[in-house]
Amino acid sequence: MHRLQGHDLACRRGGRMLFEALGFDLRGGDALLLVGANGSGKSSLLRMLAGFVRPIAGTLRWNGEEIAADDPLWRRHLHYVGHADSLKPLLSARHNAAFLAGVTGDGMAADRERALAHLHLRDLADRPARYLSSGQKRRLSLARLVASNRPVWLLDEPGVGLDAAARGRLEAMIESHRAAGGLCVVASHGDVALRRHLVLDMDAALEAEEDALPAGSRSAHTIEGGDAVR
Amino acid sequence: MTALVALARRDLHLAVASLGESLLGVIFFLIGLSLFPLGVGASPDVLARIGAGVIWVLALLAVLLTLERLYQGDADDGSLELLALSGAPLELVVAVKCAVHWATSGFLLVLVSPLLALLMGLGPAAIWALPLALALGTPTLTLIGSIGAALLVGSRRGSVLAALLVLPLYIPVLIFGVAAVDGVVLGLGGAAPFLILAAMALAALALAPFASAAALRLALE
Incomplete structure (x- = not known):
């Protein structure tokens, strides 16, 4: 333990x-x-x-x-989620999630998609992060918790x-x-x-x-x- | 390893998504150079004499212009913390970021440089000598600049300070870069300046990631 x-x-x-x-x-x-x-x-x-x-x-x-x-x-x-969302406004939610999942985990596309689905972001996946609301950005940033196991x-x-x-x-x-x-x-x-x-x-x-x-x-x-x- | 691949992919995506910003350096390079024939007169002799020096000075400034985006964006949005937590050594993170930065700044200068050699009337030999010298010299510019950019993360007016901090360190590259091109153009020959440029690139590659990573650790505190 x-x-x-x-x-x-x-x-x-x-x-x-x-x-x-x-x-x-x-x-x-x-x-x-x-x-x-x-x-x-x-x-x-x-x-x-x-x-x-x-x-x-x-x-x-x-x-x-x-x-x-x-x-x-x-x-x-460890996963550290601070005040900043670590997102790039110009990139799509999916590209951002791929970075978050790749940096903290082993970057499997399946993990990324599971995380997006878990936080109900699938429909927004192709939208650039700058068009997401602050709550949606937060959810996207939290997706790494699901995408990689620490x-x-x-x-x-x-x-x-x-x-x-x-x-x-x-x-x-x-x-x-x-x-x-x-x-x-x-x-x-x-x-x-x-x-x-x-x-x-x-x-x-x-x-x-x-x-x-x-x-x-x-x-x-x-x-x-x-x-x-x- | 996955973390570094994810970082390289994201930075390349980002460079494509913000194409205007990525091309800023190379556009500055072209516009700056096109001013010289207007300023000093279009006499081919004068242009050929000053051509190599002018091109190198502009290359230095063009790389300097793009340095701010190397770490500042990642520091502002928290990506830097995430990268520190990736488990990959920060030195390798720096190396990957510098590689992508060079591919989207110095490498573009190398690609357009034969055109500039023609523009300044440097003669046929410069069409291979100038790109070769730039290809050996611009990685050093990115790597040395990376130290300055990392030290100035979080400081306001960072780009002005970066110029003061980094430009003096660029002087050896400038001297041997110009010597390499002039040596070929004026028919003096000699591989020595090219070899010195390559040696400086290797030394910068060995040292700059460690210095930049140390500076970034301070910025994270």
Whole structure:
């Protein structure tokens, strides 16, 4: 079973301490929801997990082994969906999907078509991406999650711009990914509903003394020393 | 490997889809060159004397014009992050992007250069010497430019800064490029300048992907 651990992580961006002494322990099937105000470091933590931002202190472990910075082997295990959609406006949805699927997976045309169908984009496949609405672009960008199979999903506000139906499909995708033993870290302002998840409150992560958190947001999962929920 | 193939395919599709932008460099090259007979007078002697130098200077500037699209677009839309996550080494990603960039910039200059040799009255030998020199020299221009473009990802006024940063590094290519063509045109002969151009291309190929990838890693942070 997969295991992703963060221990005593600290992050400084632009001279400001975003968070410190932050930890979590996730196993296959877990989902961690990052909550917190704007600027509390949710995106920075996700970028740190993806290896773009170096922690100034602390360690990350994948299946017990420490993850080095810029480790291509670790990156092969993860999907990172940030704010940008990684789409080229001039290319058709299908060409864009081929790139997304090819870069993260083994680029099989069948995978690409399955992903387009899964996100109800088949009818739009030949349309240039610049004619897609922002929600459709988001769906196209999320297609890579279906097109290639990677165990760790890092999703930065994946629900932005999606309608209720698309959001439902995204939630279903996340749940089936978890059911298959994958794990998932989501930063969200509450528009994506997860089942039985862990919560990491980034506002509290900065104020280390203030460790009172409403018990309702805790999950029944193993949390080492209250690390995951500060 | 699949990631690199997907990248090359997408960049080629993109170059075809935005044909106007792709041809920008070569059109600049043609228009810029056609101004010289008007400016310095249409005396064949003068044009033949300055021809090689003028063509090379314009080639430098034409490549420089197209450098901004090398990484900036991918950095803006998040493709760069995706490429970093592909599992392929960033150095190879850089090499693929440079190869596609050269095919859609420097290579087009090579293709039109025999015409320009005629236009400037460089003489029959230049019809093979100029394309050969450009074919050996323009990959170096793309590769060195790639370092500048990668360093300037995310900076505003990047193209102006790129000119300041990259043009001084283009001077050796300019000197030996002109020497190679003039050597053939003026009948001095000698393969040495061509060999030096090839050596510089190989050195740039060995070093530029590492330097560019390091700069891109900084940009991703």
